[in-house]
Amino acid sequence: MSEAKKTGYPSIDKPWNQFYKDGIEVKKDTPWRLYHTAGNIFDGTYPRETRYHTVYASNKDYPDDIALNYFNKKWTYRQLLEDIDKTAQALAAAGLQKGDVVIVTAVNMPEVVHLSYAASKMGIVLNFADPRSDAETLRHYITQVKAKMFVTMNLNYPLVKKAALGSGLHKIVVLSVGRSMPGIIRMVYNMQAKKEYPHLKGMKLDGSAMSYDDFMAAGEGQPVPEEVPYEDGVCTVMMHTGGTTGMPKTVLLSDESFAVIAWEYAYLGMPFERQQLFYNELPPFIIYGFSICIHAALVFGMQLILSPKFSPEDFPKQVKKYKMNHACGVPEHARQLATSDITKDMDLSFLMTFVSGGDAVNPDDEKMINDFLKSHGCRYRLIKGYGMTEVCATATTESHTIYRDESVGIPMPCTTVRITDPDDYSKELPCGEVGEVWLSTPRLMLGYLDDKEATDELIYTDENGTRWLHSGDLGYLDDDGFLFLSGRIRRIYITDNGGDGAKIFPSVPEAEIRNHAAVKDVCVAGRHKKDSTFYEVVAFVVKSDDRVSDDKLTEELKKICEDRVPSYMHPCDYVYIDALPLTPNNGKVDFRKLEDRAEEMLG
DSSP: OOOSSSSSSSSHHGGGGGGGTTTTOOOOOOOEEEEEEEEOOSSSSOOOOOOHHHHHHHTOOOOOEEEEEETEEEEEHHHHHHHHHHHHHHHHHTOOOTOOOOOOOOOHHHHHHHHHHHHHHOEEEEEEOTTOOOOOHHHHHHHHHHHHHHEEGGGGGGHHHHHHHSSSOOOOOEOOOTTTTTTTHHHHHHHHHHHHHHTTTTTTTTTTEHHHHHHHHTTTSOOOOOOOOOOTTTEEEEEEEEOSSSOOOOOEEEEHHHHHHHHHHHHHHHHOOOOOOEEEOOOOTIIIIIIIIIHHHHHHTOOOESSOOOOGGEEEEEEHHHHOOOOEOOHHHHHHHHHHHTTOOOOOOTTTTHHHHHHHOHHHHHHHHHHHHHHOSSSOOOOEEEHHHHTEEEEEOOOOOOOTTTTOOEEOOOOOEEEEETTEEEEEOOOOOOEEEEOOOOOOEEEEEOOOOOOOOEEEEEETTTTEEEHHHHHHHTTTTOEEEEEEEGGGEEEEEEEEEEEOOOOHHHHHHTTTEEEEEEEEEEOOOTSSSEEEEEEEESSSSSTTTTHHHHHHHHHHHHHHSSSSGGGGGEEEOOOOBEEEEEEEEOOOHHHHHHHHHHH
């Protein structure tokens, strides 16, 4: 249990510090200088370095260690640093310099890693965008930042070419996903790609477009650019929110964010060691995939296995193939691992860490996954975390020794969590009370690009000058500082209850409906009542047992809600669907699509 509270308010008492006060064991090959000693509570000090310098300093003395693995083709850290310099030469030859913006639409491949750290070395800003974005969105990104270069996969070239028309963009670099694959695998990949993407057959690059090979060749013989020093408060990476409607917002992040997050994982005492295998299929345009699964993995000197395909269904095959020590994913990755015929008889003692983020883990699934891991030789449980693009990924996390069922862990060492009354920003709520989750961290974004109104709406500066992010999530902290999420503020619907306004919290009926044995998952979405500004809700249900008829299950679910849920929160209808829709950027449940469908049902 935590020490006696001084005020009763967790953002002041920081009960989670009890888990940090003993520090960590600093091993002889700790990848960079840790600025604390065992026995000290975190003092707020961390290395202030660019992404490039942190990776360089961590690995320059281990040139023969393996850095990257792409379809079992491997590169050492010496080769990685050389490739970064070669890419920097190519950027310089193309006329790029400090402060210029390069947009990248690509999946995991070695070239993206090279480009990321070459840009960091030169002070060039990378704007990572989802390759599945439409031409209008890409054009918006190009014109918004006055991009000097666009690096895209050949699969997306026609779309980028269309987006670039009249935008002022002068350089498009076209990269094949198969470029760094081993020969036979590359040949098979190219054949399959041409079947799926007919435009690749005989594709010609027009105007200012050039192949990645030509881009790199242009830099040969050029001086290697000097390293640009670290600067506070300067945007070096742009990411985009996973909004389900409207134009995604552009999040501005500084190198401080990346310096802090890698350091925090070291302070947590995660069992990361040089040359362990770290598997990543989370794409670089998702902050979780970029900051943790690429950057932190390289800072720790691990072997980073890159997979260009995000596929939870294939994850068990990858586990069997690579026998990785660490991996990150979404809850579906863990569920597939625990239910696949491929892994059902495997000894998984090699798997030390599986971290689940991006969405909540169903409590029943959490127990099932942990039972599976334990019975298959894993020393550690599923690690759950919580975060946002706006705070450079993780805000709270469990570790191998710090966990609690159904929680999303404790605040990271540099992060403070406050639970705030949604109706009174000046009022912090004590442990155990549900309110809006607020986050304060040096990793907090600089703001949204060209959107001061949205920035000011999301970030609140208190009387002490502390910047707090409104997460939009409901939750509470227990006495030991573990965070438990309860739902989303933006999914609170106002309805009428006996003539008075009342709030529907979808998580309340969802929790009861999900407890039914024939229900696999559920999302409760709101719609306007006919001829009213008040709302009613519809339950979209994914069945786990098709032997139960829809009518029978509806009858049973109605009875459950009548017994356990306030009447004004009862779903007015039950709709059975094969799977809940997910947002394209981050794989969370797209409740807005379900809201639209619920509205359409009224005709």
